[in-house]
Amino acid sequence: MRIALDAMGGDHAPEPNVHGAIAALDLLPEISVCLVGDRPRLETLLSEAAYSGDRITVHAAEGFIEMHEKPVEALRKKPKCSLAVCWQMMAGKEVDAVVSAGNTGAVVAAGLRTRLFLKGVKRPGIAVTLPTLKGKSVLIDVGANPQARSEHLYQYAVMGSIYAKSIFKIDSPRIGLINIGSEDGKGNELYRETHQLLTSSDLKDQYVGNVEGRGLYAGEADVLICEGFVGNVVLKTSEGIADFLMKSISEAIMPALDADRDKVMEAFKGLGKRFQYHGTGGAPLLGIDGICIICHGSSSADAITNALRAATNYEHQHVNERITAALVRD
Amino acid sequence: MRIALDAMGGDHAPEPNVHGAIAALDLLPEISVCLVGDRPRLETLLSEAAYSGDRITVHAAEGFIEMHEKPVEALRKKPKCSLAVCWQMMAGKEVDAVVSAGNTGAVVAAGLRTRLFLKGVKRPGIAVTLPTLKGKSVLIDVGANPQARSEHLYQYAVMGSIYAKSIFKIDSPRIGLINIGSEDGKGNELYRETHQLLTSSDLKDQYVGNVEGRGLYAGEADVLICEGFVGNVVLKTSEGIADFLMKSISEAIMPALDADRDKVMEAFKGLGKRFQYHGTGGAPLLGIDGICIICHGSSSADAITNALRAATNYEHQHVNERITAALVRD
Structure with a gap:
């Protein structure tokens, strides 16, 4: 399972995001994580953490959305920001899930722009x-x-x-x-x-x-x-x-x-x-054709690991298939 | 200042209501209280409390609205219940204020039926x-x-x-x-x-x-x-x-x-x-041509006394005159 992690999203990003991803590898043997963000900075953090495997890769993005920015306006100004790139990767089937601790409004707005809705779903909703x-x-x-x-x-x-x-x-x-x-x-x-x-x-x-x-x-x-x-x-x-x-x-x-x-x-x-x-796994945006887990802005490395686990669990349990089956039958 | 107290409203009514009214007399020398409800029961409580003055009177009502009842339906079934009578007394200028610890929805619904709105007010609102x-x-x-x-x-x-x-x-x-x-x-x-x-x-x-x-x-x-x-x-x-x-x-x-x-x-x-x-004074229904103080259902005698004080204070501070002045000027 391939997960795009918005490496720049969150009050303390990117450190806890990178460390949370590394910690997840042992716990979740089936995942690979694509860190999306400032390539030089992310590569430095990986090398400082002595990471040298191939299950974590870095995908460059230009800039990121700050917590206080207005989502729609910020996305217009920064079309290649880490969050937008994560969603584009999911829309292009390069990844199966997006995990972000960034500006919640922007996570949702970026997602709604892709129109990546599950069949039968009228509007996605965040479940906490x-x-x-x-x-x-x-x-x-x-x-x-x-x-x-x-x-x-x-x-x-x-x-x-x-x-x-x-x-x-x-x-x-x-x-x-x-x-x-x-x-x-x-x-x-x-x-x-x-x-x-x-x-x-x-x-x-x-x-x-x-x-x-x-x-x-x-x-x-x-x-x-x-x-x-x-x-x-x-x-x-x-x-x-x-x-x-x-x-x-x-x-x-x-x-x-x-x-x-x-x-x-x-x-x-x-x-x-x-x-x-x-901190205990993040909140899914339900109704998306893919998986999107939204974490609290103050997420620690542990919270990021938990969110990656939540994405995995969501896939294992076939949540989306069950939603489609229920809504299309209706 | 004359206050109609819904003597039957509240989880523990009428005891705390009667005792709260008696306790208020010394603290608030300008008020008189009309206990609205089951006359024999209220008269017994007053005499048990050895009350013999003339600042508390009893006004008979037929039945009262229980906490779980649907307000509009209950008011239709019991047009002479304690709450409805309180509002009728205020509409008829027999009292200056209504205090109730009864079903909040019913307090409001009974009030809205009287259309006793302050000049310029479109819809009253409860302020906590x-x-x-x-x-x-x-x-x-x-x-x-x-x-x-x-x-x-x-x-x-x-x-x-x-x-x-x-x-x-x-x-x-x-x-x-x-x-x-x-x-x-x-x-x-x-x-x-x-x-x-x-x-x-x-x-x-x-x-x-x-x-x-x-x-x-x-x-x-x-x-x-x-x-x-x-x-x-x-x-x-x-x-x-x-x-x-x-x-x-x-x-x-x-x-x-x-x-x-x-x-x-x-x-x-x-x-x-x-x-x-x-418990600290109740919540006024603002926008009413009169005074309505809503107390919590679990009000004690102290809470009732405090609500009577709040009604007095509301009058002393000319809250309604100030509201009318502001809204009519607009």
């Missing part, structure tokens, strides 16, 4: 995995499609369910529609229409109905559907409040500690790891 | 106050208007700003628009239009632009604007993740504790109080 009181849940879409129609949300239910089934081995994933109340008829037109669609679809037995924001972290469904605007706000609000609570709790508790200080610090660190959901 | 790393911020709307137009969002900015200025004494509140990126042009049509409106309005000097979910709890703005669907999901997701994190942290930390156990428990309790934002 969130921790819940019952384990974890998949939330789709978190930003690829900020103005969705009900048929898009229905397709997110199909794709999210297949993803949860394939990757998390949940037999019959419970699907929930994010809404502002649990009763029928809640929300606005888009959500009422989607609720109707799901209730009368093949997914009706898996559909648990409307789920409020509170139910998300309570684990009321395995797969949660919403439009990109809402999902993105939910995701970033969650990160914001987690940050806020961790700071507040640590400020409130630490001064109260004396003898147990070290033990509590250890417990806190362990907990922090559990919440690094972004 | 959230704790942030910098203090607190007002988020409007969290559910009164799930399918808003840009002119509604613009009015929320006007009303939210006046509220923050009057109640929190913030000289020139920074206004932010909830969005999925901070750059211009982000989001969907509604948010792009609203961004344009705010940028070219009288509020432009206060407007700090788009704010992402993460910026909300970082305190990037004093007033945050969004449509009711998004605000409701943000609010309930916040409650959900706070709950989830508190449980996870306490599970991770408590077993690590030995000598400091009691001190940490105390610190946790103190922190919990800081997060009871629902």
